[in-house]
Amino acid sequence: MRRLHAETDAVQLRKHQRSTNTQETKKAPSMPTLHWVGKEKVVNHHHDVPFRLLDKQYSFAANEGTPASSTDNRIIHGDNLEALKSLLPEFEGRVNCIYIDPPYNTGNDIDKKTSWTYNDSVDDPRIRRWLGNTVGKEDLSKHDKWLCMMYPRLKLLHRLLHTHGVFLCSIDDNEVHRLRLVMDEIFGATNFIAQITWDKTRKNDAKLFSSGHEYVLVYAKNLAAIQAAKTVWREEKPGAREIIDEWKRLRLVHGDDFAQIEVRLGGWFKGLGKSHPSKKLSRYRHVDKFGPWRDRDISWPGGGGPRYDVMHPTTRLPCKVPERGWIYADPKEMQRQIDLDLVVFRADHNDPPIRKAHLIPSPAELDTFIAPEAEDAQEEGLDDEDGEELSGTQVMPTYIYKQAQASVKTLRAIFEGKKVFANPKDHEVIARLIRYVTPKNAIVLDSFGGSGSTAHATLAANLDDGGTRRFILCEMMDYAETITAERVRRVMNGYGEGAKAVPGTGGGFDFYTIGPCLFDEDQNLNEEVGEAAIRDYVAYTEGIRPEHRWGTDNPVSRYALGASDTAMWLFRYERGQVTSLDMDFLGSLNLKAHLAAGNTRPEQFIVYADKCALDADFLFKHGITFKRIPRDITKF
Incomplete structure (x- = not known):
């Protein structure tokens, strides 16, 4: 059953700071925590920081x-x-x-050589002033101050x-x-x-x-x-960037003539000095649209892998199955790799095909599914039996x-x-x-x-x-x-x-x-910031996703903030005028335009105004939630 929710609290908009969208991480009850002088004053202080434009x-x-x-x-x-x-x-x-x-x-x-002053502690006057206003006259060590600031x-x-x-x-x-x-x-x-x-x-x-x-x-x-x-x-290994740059240069010259690019790239490798970091990656002399690649074993590491038919595209006969079985447990994954041009067939079916390993893995390779037991057996990133690098990328050390x-x-x-x-x-x-x-x-x-x-x-x-x-x-x-x-x-x-x-x-x-600030000292809206800023803030506090927000030129009402599949938000605000949630306002809403666009009728309406002229039964019956705009209307 829908529950009536008529807000009359002037600080309703500010409640968002302590509730909606806070995404606080849950900690285990037994987790040890650090305590310092002033901590209780700053643990929730981020809620009290005013919203400013x-x-x-x-x-x-x-x-x-x-x-x-x-x-x-x-x-x-x-x-x-x-x-x-x-x-x-x-x-x-x-x-x-x-x-x-x-x-x-x-x-x-202070830099002793130049006397140049910089801020490497919490003794800056602005920080000291903030600590005094927030924490008070506590006897704080420099570590207490730093923790309170952070x-x-x-x-x-x-x-x-x-x-x-x-x-x-x-x-x-x-x-x-x-x-x-x-x-x-x-x-x-x-x-x-x-x-x-x-x-x-x-x-x-x-x-x-x-x-x-x-x-x-x-x-x-x-x-x-x-x-x-x-x-x-992953990050690139030393020497990988130079190979990629050379491949890009050759691509500009030769376009999609990958055979010619391979010839030129092979010559480039030969011209490198023995100590050049790219030498370790010299088996990446083949190229395609994804970049340089080398051949890699297509069999199951350690043996005992799956065995199924993989048809050769020319002879139409099953290719020889590696002694250790295929690397891909599922024939559908093997076919997907073939369709992605990540498997290269030999001249005929008498030899198993090979799989491509690009210097910088392509998106398709990163999305490849290999059974966990096979993945665990692979020594990815290590040298292979020839002393060559298996990949142009590596894990960053600590x-x-x-x-x-x-x-x-x-x-x-x-x-x-x-x-x-x-x-x-x-x-x-x-x-x-x-x-x-x-x-x-x-x-x-x-x-x-x-x-x-x-x-x-x-x-x-x-x-x-x-x-x-x-x-x-x-x-x-x-x-x-x-x-x-x-x-x-x-x-x-x-x-x-x-x-x-x-x-x-x-x-x-x-x-x-x-x-x-968006709010003044009395927790009323600072209307000097303008209607657009106020609308944006209200949409944020209501959790309206950016794609669901509307401008004032929407077909439903200039007061509409936006709509989801189940709710519509309205902010009836006029600077210098008292606004009311009443029958005239509801009758002015062009819901037909909303429905004509293929949307369903909202189950709930959240309406902001200065006053509500409708009784609780009516609000409940029609799924309307009223929220009062926090401002002093007596001055109007």
């Missing part, structure tokens, strides 16, 4: 002639806690990858992450052990993936051990969902070595030799991680934008694999325009001169600041 200041697009890349990127200047809350209506559950490089809480806020931001980042999304966080020994416990609490310990060690430098002046490394923590929003989707992460000085030199080159930022992150390492864990159309978010390394990394990843990934950067400090955005502009357009010139990546972005 984002004010667009300007748009930037790269010069003509630069490569095509994503243009709908964002850089937001302002408190990242408020910025993250403002992103929820549009991006909750949509971000594919989050990479952050938060303060390491070392207390080292917790609500991590909660909002968790909400923004896609179900299959991945969270990456750089950190060092100062806080990594505490961060692991907090991440286990927010994301769930079962969603931990890895702790990567990033070895950046060796300190020869160390008294005991040289500690020149830091970490990247890797968590999933929902690791079980990633595993259920049979997601496999140890990365890249000297820190490389990123310093890159940033100086971008800014014409000037040191504008201390300890910038290496965009090449971040790009490697982004390529590894994201699809090519991913949304990448960094809420500690800093020098803009994550934006640079996203653009570099797109340039490398033809992706259209988007980035969103948030930066609180005043250099958001002069360093963060300026770096991105120069990377998009290109920088350097002469032999040191680096071509632009292309792309564009919009620059935002944090705008006004």
Whole structure:
């Protein structure tokens, strides 16, 4: 039975922050948690952060002639806690990858060589002010402060992450052990993936051990969902990219003449030096529309595989079955592989066919079903009996070595030799991680934008694999325009001169600041933000999917927000006028137009207005839920 739900609470819209769409991860009751001074004040603080609008200041697009890349990127200047809350209506559950490089809480806020001040602790005046307002006059250690600062931001980042999304966080020994416990609490310990060690430098002046490394923590929003989707992460092996580039070059010259491309590619391999990394992959000398490939055994690993007839396309006779049986347990899967042109037949049926193994596996190969027992027996990625590589891809290790000085030199080159930022992150390492864990159309978010390394990394990843990934950067400090955005502009357009010139990546972005609150101090709507912003927020709080939302020009009513298969939402709002849910309003709805478009009559109507002139029995009978718009109508 449908239950009457007539809302009269002025803060109904704000209840959404504590209920709908929160997607909190359930933790086991016995899971150990970290406690610190002030924790009880910040555990739910992300609910209390006001929704603010984002004010667009300007748009930037790269010069003509630069490569095509994503243009709908964002850089937001302002408190990242408020910025993250403002992103929820549009991006909750949509971000594919989050990479952050938060303060390491070392207390080292000044570069001793240049006296350049940067924010590596929680002593920035804005953070101190926030702690005072949020936590109060507690006696906080620097670790308490850092945890209080991080917790609500991590909660909002968790909400923004896609179900299959991945969270990456750089950190060092100062806080990594505490961060692991907090991440286990927010994301769930079962969603931990890895702790990567990033070895950046060796300190020869160390008294005991040289500690020149830091970490990247890797968590999933929902690791079980990633595993259920049979997601496999791989990166190219050294030498693979050069082969692919040569194949692309030959393809431009010879088109689909794969025989000629194979001849030319074989000559290219012969011309390589013995130590060239591509030499290990020299058996990938065959080509087709998917790229270079090599032959691979089509028999069941270890023997005892299935035996069935596979007809030769020319002789029309069954091919010889390998002694160990076929690799594919189901004849239908074998036929699917043949139809996909991933099986190559010999001259006649007297020899078994072979299967193709592409240097970079094609989508069809990634979707291949091999029985688990056969898959377990394969030594994928290892050298075969000839010492050749079986695949051009590999699993990323949890140890990365890249000297820190490389990123310093890159940033100086971008800014014409000037040191504008201390300890910038290496965009090449971040790009490697982004390529590894994201699809090519991913949304990448960094809420500690800093020098803009994550934006640079996203653009570099797109340039490398033809992706259209988007980035969103948030930066609180005043250099958001002069360093963060300026770096991105120069990377998009290109920088350097002469032999040191680096071509632009292309792309564009919009620059935002944090705008006004959606609600005033009395929890009433701030009507100064405009009707469009209010409608968007109400649609978000009601959980109306973007594809089900309507503009004011829809055929049903200018007040209609949207409709699903079972419900329709209406927001009867007029600035400066009291609105009412009454018979006249219901009679004005053009439901015939909705039905004429092939839709069914909604079972429920959710109507926002200032007053309701209909009795409870009528609402119940017709499946109408009334919700009062939170505003002070006495002033009208």
